[in-house]
Amino acid sequence: MTLNQSDKIQDITSGGFDSEVTAARKNFGKLMTGLVVACVGIAILPLGSILFMLLKNGLSRLFLNFPSVFTELPPPPLVEGGGFSNAIMGTIITCTIGALLSVPFGVLTAIYTVEFGRGNKLSQFVRFCTNVLSGVPSIIAGLFAYGIVVLTMGNFSAIAGGVALSVLMMPIIIRTAEEGLKSIPSEVRQGLVGIGATNFQGVTSVILPATLPFIATGVTLALARAAGETAPLLFTALFSQFQARSLSEPIATLSVLIYNFAIAPYANQNSLAWAAALIIVVLIMFVSILARTLTARKIY
Numbered sequence: 001m002t003l004n005q006s007d008k009i010q011d012i013t014s015g016g017f018d019s020e021v022t023a024a025r026k027n028f029g030k031l032m033t034g035l036v037v038a039c040v041g042i043a044i045l046p047l048g049s050i051l052f053m054l055l056k057n058g059l060s061r062l063f064l065n066f067p068s069v070f071t072e073l074p075p076p077p078l079v080e081g082g083g084f085s086n087a088i089m090g091t092i093i094t095c096t097i098g099a100l101l102s103v104p105f106g107v108l109t110a111i112y113t114v115e116f117g118r119g120n121k122l123s124q125f126v127r128f129c130t131n132v133l134s135g136v137p138s139i140i141a142g143l144f145a146y147g148i149v150v151l152t153m154g155n156f157s158a159i160a161g162g163v164a165l166s167v168l169m170m171p172i173i174i175r176t177a178e179e180g181l182k183s184i185p186s187e188v189r190q191g192l193v194g195i196g197a198t199n200f201q202g203v204t205s206v207i208l209p210a211t212l213p214f215i216a217t218g219v220t221l222a223l224a225r226a227a228g229e230t231a232p233l234l235f236t237a238l239f240s241q242f243q244a245r246s247l248s249e250p251i252a253t254l255s256v257l258i259y260n261f262a263i264a265p266y267a268n269q270n271s272l273a274w275a276a277a278l279i280i281v282v283l284i285m286f287v288s289i290l291a292r293t294l295t296a297r298k299i300y
Helices: 003-064 085-116 121-134 138-153 158-182 186-194 199-210 212-227 231-236 254-262 267-295
Strands: none
Touching: 003 267, 085 121, 085 158, 085 199, 085 212, 085 254, 085 267, 121 158, 138 158, 138 231, 158 212, 158 231, 186 199, 199 212, 212 267, 231 254, 254 267
């Protein structure tokens, strides 16, 4: 056998081996792709099942009683019709109170830990407390607000509900605001020092405005979580069958209405609970989409 013939045989042998390796890699890639698609389908299945149940049981009530479900009060037992206008208004009120309390403190805390207290022990302790607070069960926040607000005022109220929700909202706002502040390049801060701006001037005039999309994202995500909470409101805002006349009185919310009417032995109230659940899920989905839209905005 000549040298040229042996080279040809080696080329053919190596080419066949490479083709087998390539085929094996393609098959392995198809298998992994199939597993990934299957895992995605399993992950989406619970959400799809929830949406199917909500649409099946709640959409008919919304269509049959539109727009009365948004304008009327909850019905008494064995009375047809009715709506949850007071619960919608109560959810808006309690979430607004929670935002008014949590947003200023959350943003100021993030500014201190990132801009003024960077690296010191106090800022590290604050971050540790924020991480712990983000994992605290919501019912604990309700007990906290019950102890400092309800017992002090002597009654359940929208203010107490807002305080409980603010405790749950604050860690989300702090962490998103911190990420926004950290995303600002260090060159920006160096440039501010170069033009003679103080740290306070740089934060208020340049850095903070640049992080507004992140702060807005944190606020929307915090509102989405607060709107779906039930346990803290059972200890603080309680419930009311009527429109709230004062912030110092018990107030209805969508989450508590769902809890009360879902376990009631009356078909009309059960269907109203399904409709309210559909509304609150759609609201949370809308807020989540808004948060992603704000996150997609790039400043630097």
